[in-house]
Amino acid sequence: MSDAVNNPDDIKEILAVHHSWLESNNDLVESKMYPNFANPGYLQFNLNGHQYDSVDEKVKLWEGLHEIGFNLSDMKIVEEPKVHAEGDLAYLTTYWSAQVSGDKGTGVLEPDPEPLVFRVTEVYRRDDGKGNPVWKIWHFHASPIASPDTPRFPQDA
Template sequence: MAGNENDIKEILAVHHAWLESNNDLVIEKMYPNFADPGYLQFNLNGHEYQGPAEKAKLWEGLHQIGFNLSDMKIVEEPKVHAEGDLAYLTTYWSAQVSGDKGTGVLEPDPEPLVFRVTEVYRRDDGKGNQVWKIWHFHASPIASPDLPRFPQEA
């Protein structure tokens, strides 16, 4: 980790609060972690979400169709790089995904979903207050272990 120890501590606190808000998709816990206005997310579902209010609509929709995330965990300790009023964090998360598969019951997938995460932070809440907030979140899938990587590793 690179940067001021207090900044890193504050960034990690936001990161952990954001992770926790994903358990059961709790909108009230999600809002405080993001710059507003200014937040942009590239979601694991392939779509882009502008601002916490649009993100909240996604979570409301997921609740309506019986989709849920639970048992959110950090798979790899976050790496934080902070300099001045900007920072980024990289890590891997896992989540138990469940949904209504036609039975009327939330059924969990057999294996947790593991994916990589990148977060961009600014010491600005979108209104000029000097607090660390997430300005950009990007989640993406991990390549399958049997997928060739180029160039080939020795």
């Protein structure tokens, strides 16, 4: 394995961005979220099923979620991130959990009874979107996990 693959310094920097991004999701704090992403150039496939084509669009999403009383809290890493970095590109996979709350007609933020657990993929590039050699997230994808009773094909042996 060459030194360009999974360099410990690169992994450390990528994980620092990942943890900063995770933390920014607690209470959806735009000012903490913004610095983790390439700008311009960021693209997200959100857990809500929609695509966001820039950090500015993501900020508008979070502002809109605040307006309707939606919130995330108690964000946690469920499975330690796996990072593969080679040269100036990297990807990270993991599972997160979050407590989701929203106004369910009562006028107060009520948490869902169980945390939401979902899988995460992040694509990193050592480029901040302006050509500076800084690790940033260029693509984020969150998706639901199949329930345990959902058949998997092909069947596990």
